[in-house]
Amino acid sequence: MDEISSSPARDGSGPAQPGRDGSTRRAALWATLIAVPVTVAVAGFTFAKLSPAEPAAAPGPSASAARPQSTAPVALPAPALAQRPAVVCRALTSQLPDSVRELRQRPVTAGPEQNAAYGDPALTVACGVDAPVKACPSPAAGGTLPAGCFLDTDEVWAVNKVCWHPSEEGDVTVLTAVDREVPIQVRVPRAYAQPLQWVAPISDAIVAAVPSAKSAPSGCSA
Incomplete structure (x- = not known):
């Protein structure tokens, strides 16, 4: 039961009316109960808006980031060259880029x-090599291809105006430039997909430094 006040009304008009006084108290109580959580919620929202955001987590290493590669010298043979091939090869190596795609020299x-x-693994370029550069017909049964020949049924591919003949050796694709005065071979490890895409910058250097051969296999463009 609501408490009945015996205090006189403040306006001096007489004793307070019990029903009206109780209703007023209940209304005030409910207003207080509602106002307090609303005030707390508003304060919390304001604090959250004004507080600095949590620092973002440090980004992890990019999947495309280049991994460290060896800088140790790569073992390659250097057979003696005649004067003309030596001059041409020296011109070629002076034109080669510092990197092939993301691979540094x-x-x-x-x-x-x-x-x-x-x-790393090393993609290599060798100039003046003894390599098959002629397209020859298949030998008779039991025969072998002449030295310096590849089958005339093999595909050759023109990349940036250089004609390449591909062959496979273990885990390496061997690409031989077959339309140049001096043979050039690029060995592309299987770790690098689509090997012909890796010779584009090398082709540019070849065009700049190595003259075209007097004759080239069918399908080649000088």
Whole structure:
């Protein structure tokens, strides 16, 4: 039961009316109960808005970030070259780029005037090599291809105006430029997909430094 006040009304008009006084108290109590949580919620929202955001977590390493590569010299043979091939190969190595795509150039153990290497595992360039550069018909049964020949049914691919003949050796794709005065081979490890895409910048250097051969296999563009 609501408490009945015996205090006189403040306006001096007489005793307070019990029903009206009780209703007023209940209304005030409910207003207080509602106002307090609303005030707390508003204060909390305001604090959250004004507080500095939590620092973002440090980004993890990018999946495309280049991994560290070896800078040790790459072992390559350096056979003696005749005067003309030596001059041409020296011109080529002077034109080769500092990197092939994301692969940076590395030193070689021998013949930097005719060899180059990039990345880890190493993609290598060798100028003046003894390589098959002629398209020859298939030999008779039991026969072998003449030295310096590849099958005329093999595909050749023109990349930036250089004609390449591909072959597979273990875990390496061997690409031989077959339309140049001096043979050039690029060995692309299987770790690098689509090997022909890796010779585009090398083709540019070849075009700039190595003259075209007098004849080239069918399907090649000089």
